[in-house]
Amino acid sequence: MENFQDFYKKQKNRLFSYLMRMTGDYYLSMDIMQESFLRCLEKYRDKTLNSSLLYTIARNVFIDFTRREKRKTALEQDTADQDADIENEYRVKQEYRRVINAMKRLDTDERELLALVLTEELKYTEIASIVGINEGNVKIRVHRARLKLREFLSEGD
Amino acid sequence: MNDSISLYIDDELNLDEKIDFVKRVHHEEPFYSVAVDLLEQEKLLCADVVEAVPKISLKEKSGIFNLRFLRPYFRVAEFGVVAVLLLLFIAGRIPVNRPETSVESVSKRFVVYMPEAQNVQIAGSFTNWNSVPMKMVGPSGYWEIELDVARGEHKYVFIVGGDKKIADPTILLRERDDFGSENSVLVVEA
Numbered sequence: 001m002e003n004f005q006d007f008y009k010k011q012k013n014r015l016f017s018y019l020m021r022m023t024g025d026y027y028l029s030m031d032i033m034q035e036s037f038l039r040c041l042e043k044y045r046d047k048t049l050n051s052s053l054l055y056t057i058a059r060n061v062f063i064d065f066t067r068r069e070k071r072k073t074a075l076e077q078d079t080a081d082q083d084a085d086i087e088n089e090y091r092v093k094q095e096y097r098r099v100i101n102a103m104k105r106l107d108t109d110e111r112e113l114l115a116l117v118l119t120e121e122l123k124y125t126e127i128a129s130i131v132g133i134n135e136g137n138v139k140i141r142v143h144r145a146r147l148k149l150r151e152f153l154s155e156g157d
Numbered sequence: 158m159n160d161s162i163s164l165y166i167d168d169e170l171n172l173d174e175k176i177d178f179v180k181r182v183h184h185e186e187p188f189y190s191v192a193v194d195l196l197e198q199e200k201l202l203c204a205d206v207v208e209a210v211p212k213i214s215l216k217e218k219s220g221i222f223n224l225r226f227l228r229p230y231f232r233v234a235e236f237g238v239v240a241v242l243l244l245l246f247i248a249g250r251i252p253v254n255r256p257e258t259s260v261e262s263v264s265k266r267f268v269v270y271m272p273e274a275q276n277v278q279i280a281g282s283f284t285n286w287n288s289v290p291m292k293m294v295g296p297s298g299y300w301e302i303e304l305d306v307a308r309g310e311h312k313y314v315f316i317v318g319g320d321k322k323i324a325d326p327t328i329l330l331r332e333r334d335d336f337g338s339e340n341s342v343l344v345v346e347a
Contacts, residue, residue, distance in 0.1 A: 003320075005336055009286035012335075013210050020206040034213040041215060096206050117167055118202055124169050142167070143160035146195050153198065 007049045008037060014051075014119050015058060021115040022062060024100045026091040035061045051121040056130050059112075102152035110145035117142050162192045166199050215335050262307040263345055267291070267315075269325065272298030274317045279304070281313025281340075288316055312340040 015036065019029035036058040040049060092100055103111050109131075116127045124142075128135040164170050165178050182189050269291070271277050277300040278288040284304070291300040312332060314322045324331050325341035332342050 005322075005334075005338075006280070006286055006288070008215070008335070009280075016210045017206045021202075026207065026211070030211045030213060034215070037213070037215055091207050093205055093208055095201075096204060099201060099204075100206070114202075120203070124167065139160050139164060139169075143163035146163055146166075146198065147191075149202075150194055150198055153201075 004041060004045060004049065007040075007054075011051060011054055011121075012037075014121060015054060018055070018115050018119050019058065019062070020092070020100070021103055021118060022112060024092075024104055028065065032058060032061045032065055051119070052126045052130060055116060055119065055122065059130060098153065102149055105152050106145055106148055110141055110148065113138060113142050114145040114149070159188065159191060162188075162195050165192070166195060213335055262305045264303055265306045265343070265345065266301060266303045267313075267325070268294075268299055268301045268327075269315050270299050271315075271317055274300070276318065278316040278319075279313060280316060281343075282311045283307065283313065291315075306343070306345050308345045311343045311345065313343060314338075314340050 012033070016029055016033050019032050020026070023029050023032070036054065039057050039061065040054060044053065103114070106114065113127065113131065116122055116130065122130070124135050124138045128138045131138070133141075161170065161174065161178050161181070164174070170178060182192055267279055269277060277291045277293075279291055279302055280286050280288045283306045289302065289304070291302040293299075294301055312334070314324060316322055322338055324339040325343075328341040328343060330342040330344075331339045334340050
């Protein structure tokens with residue numbers, strides 16, 4: 001049976017890429033990844049882990065983080081955050097920066113669905129259950145997101 | 158509807174639907190163009206996002222490096238170090254490891270002496286961390302396997318008896334993983 005360490009090693013890079021596509025923020029993605037794996041470890045150590053469970057947990061952690069972050073006012077943002085923005089850009093591969101920028105322009109639900117699809121780990125039916133919509137809606141919205149992204153990316157050419 | 162292109166990309170079509178899809182691609186030029194565009198786009202979207210996935214600690218939640226209010230200052234300091242290294246690299250003063258993404262691979266033989274073991278496996282970045290059984294070399298106590306390994310840097314570990322993980326005793330270069338155990342580091346040169 002696959003143990004937690006094997007599961008972690010297999011899933012780590014994909015989960016981080018998913019979070020980067022969702023947030024565009026290196027350190028936020030790192031925090032969410034850490035919290036997600038810790039929750040997996042604490043609650044599901046002896047149970048069979050699967051990618052659907054991991055992404056459900058990661059999505060919940062992401063929602064918790066964004067709720068918390070929204071409470072911050074612009075005045076609370078310090079200058080170090082501006083430096084972090086610049087650094088964040090350098091952490092992302094150069095050829096991927098325009099993808100991240102284009103993904104930021106998608107509606108949140110479209111970005112989320114596309115990010116889940118891009119993990120190449122989940123079927124539409126699993127994504128539907130993670131996000132809480134029906135499979136038909138996943139089909140339509142994923143395709144709409146891809147078309148929008150094509151438009152945004154072509155604007156940059 | 159055109160969402161069959163996304164269903165095709167995401168492998169959500171059954172065989173009949175795949176046949177219909179191929180027919181449409183063949184007969185409808187606009188459909189063909191969008192399909193090719195989205196497939197090209199998919200290659201871009203599925204590429205690696207970051208230069209390196211960060212290490213995290215799964216042992217402790219607290220610690221000075223995990224305090225969010227201090228992290229911006231660490232980030233600034235760390236960024237400075239990155240900038241200096243970049244400048245040194247540009248000046249040609251330090252060598253840089255080749256990335257792990259090289260597609261070329263070489264055959265590598267891994268050997269470990271475990272006379273008491275019932276079974277020995279190997280798992281590493283070159284097996285996508287899947288455990289691969291090694292073969293016992295007669296009654297010698299040695300276990301071996303030959304694997305294709307892409308050029309670049311790899312981490313791996315031997316698994317003895319199904320659960321005990323040990324680093325390769327013949328490789329001095331090691332790295333602690335996020336769980337505090339040691340992996341051997343293998344650099345396959347170009």
